[in-house]
Amino acid sequence: MEKGKIIKIISNQYDVRLESGETLRCVAMGKLRKRSSPIVGDYVQVERFEGSNGIQRIEERRNELRRPAIANVDQAIIVMSTLIPDYSPLLIDRLIFQICYANIQPILCVTKMDLIDADSWIHRSISEYRASGYTVVESGEGYDESALTALLKDKVSVLTGQSGAGKSSLLNRIEPSFHLHTQQTSKALGRGRHTTRHCELHPVAGGWVADTPGFSSLDFSYMSIDALAACIPDFQPYLGECRFKDCVHLKEPDCAIKQAVAQGKIHAERYRHYAEVAEQIAQAPVRY
């Protein structure tokens, strides 16, 4: 038995990248198909047979996204442009919440830095995210992209961000083979299919990048408020210090999170974005 990672699925065939670097086309064995179907990003055990190779076992997933279906994602890169479309801390924070809720590490990549002046408020916002502990990389035409390249190495990443934020430009800048790779896939599968069902990991800068954006819907209705508060990195040092054990940090007295906001230890704007989402979850009708 050999170990590998699924990098591509086409109908019932799976491309598995083995530890040796070889890519093996496989089918899922019968006993496996009944339980759960393999998805891109799965670590699997494969066996070689004459004629075809079979996936015998799927290793337990560290995390799993539904749309696109992908497993064991190390990080999600929020691609946010300075202009066109406009930079938005509200959208950044909402994406951070979704990504952290899925137990994935968020990274902020601000693109089109070449379009703003040295005194733009966006520089201050970037410093603020860094001060809160987030990893931020700055990107743009003529920029050195080595910080992002280093972050991608040996990791499985999904990109997220508004249309036009510069996701494809960025990938093409750091990995010239990316364009060719995606084009070949679209050609082989037809355009419509590529956008909806297909998901593939592309080799980029020594790591893997999913070719379909994750976290495109900003639906929070599946979340519970306390799990949301617990996953926000800025809140982590203060959790468990509120007067009430089940504090959701909104209207309660003696709330450690609100105290940290008042003392400037948690950025007030991010807390406000949390509170808005939490209110939204609280008001949503309970779904059974």
Ligand SMILES: Nc1nc2c(ncn2[C@@H]2O[C@H](COP(=O)(O)OP(=O)(O)OP(=O)(O)O)[C@@H](O)[C@H]2O)c(=O)[nH]1
């Ligand atoms: N000045 C400048 N323009 C950029 C930069 N990155 C992207 N652009 C421009 O922004 C536009 C959109 O870039 P894309 O890379 O297509 O954006 P995308 O996020 O892949 O968009 P979708 O495919 O719609 O999701 C293009 O016209 C790019 O030329 C940058 O760093 N600096």
Ligand SMILES: [Zn+2]
């Ligand atoms: Zn509290």
